[in-house]
Amino acid sequence: MIRLFRVRGRSMLPTLRPGDLLVLRRRQPRTDDLVVVGHPRLGTVVKRLGADGRLVGDGVESSSTHELGKLSNAALIGVAVLVITPSGLRRPKALASRRSGNRA
Amino acid sequence: MxxxxxxxxxxxxxxxxxxIPCGIYDARIVQYYAVSALRQIDILLSLKDKGLSDTGFAMQVARNTAKKEEMAEKCKHETRVIWGDFMKPKNQEDMAKCHELAHGIMLAGSAVKQDLHREDGEKLVALANDFAEVFWKSKGVETHRVTTPYAPNCEVVEPKL
Structure with a gap:
């Protein structure tokens, strides 16, 4: 099933900008996928699935990985397969020099 | 499309x-940049009475125009951050007002950048004040209006903290 979500906030910059739209598919997520999850404390959030199932943000302002926890602690809503931006469509791509670990 | x-x-x-999470949002930064933009307008409007040389005049116009545009753009940016990241639709009436004010600040900020009319700067400050009132109300903080003790000596909304 396909679902549409609107991005709010800046923690996924430069990958996602506020106002971008995400097309989600319900499938098994893989490392580096952009996932939308129902987080027990933070609500519905979009993050990247890091190694070991950890949720990480792409932007410097994102919550720490420690705070976000692992995907297994949150309910997967879907995996982003397409990003609809004001300038067109694109696939969610991995950041070339993405940081890892805590980023508080 | x-x-x-x-x-x-x-x-x-x-x-x-x-x-990060910092949770630090404060509408006074929107007002700070709005007032700064108005100040730059006043400075620009007063330059021709300063007896500057042609070169000095041109240089000063360039500097203050650049600063005017920067202040207006920062006012718009900080509004977008508060509007997009902080404001939550707890109260539909306030939320509708917030949308309207944020949009108004976008338009007024652009008007300040595009031309040199004091009323555009005054409008930006007035909208920033109204935006601040909605912001503080959403936090349950009372506000009052005071006059800045520095030029342009305009009225601003302040929280009673």
Whole structure:
């Protein structure tokens, strides 16, 4: 099933900008996928699935990985397969020099 | 085109939390930049009476114009951050007012950048004040209006902290 979500906030910059739209598919997520999850404390959030199932943000302002926890602690809503931006469509791509670990 | 079309739909939101998390949002920064933009307008309008040389005049106009545009743009930026990241629709009436004010600040900020009319700067400050009132109300903080003790000596909304 396909679902549409609107991005709010800046923690996924430069990958996602506020106002971008995400097309989600319900499938098994893989490392580096952009996932939308129902987080027990933070609500519905979009993050990247890091190694070991950890949720990480792409932007410097994102919550720490420690705070976000692992995907297994949150309910997967879907995996982003397409990003609809004001300038067109694109696939969610991995950041070339993405940081890892805590980023508080 | 597709984005514009779909953006009109009432879609669910996925938060890309801007959360170190600091949770520090303060509408006074919007007012700070609005007042600064108005100050730059006043300076620009007074330059021709300063007896500057042609070169000095041109240089001063260039500097203050650049600063005027920077202040107006920062005012717009900080409004977008508070509007997009902080404001939550707890109260539909306040939220509608917030949308209207944020949009008004975008337009007034652009008007300040595009031309040199004091009333544009005054409008930007007035909208920033109204935006601040909605912001503080959402936090349950009372406000009052005071006059800045520095030029342009205009009225600003201050929280009673």
């Amino acid at each position: 597709l984005h514009t079309l779909l953006s009109r739909m009432d879609l669910p939101v996925a938060d890309a939390h801007c959360d």
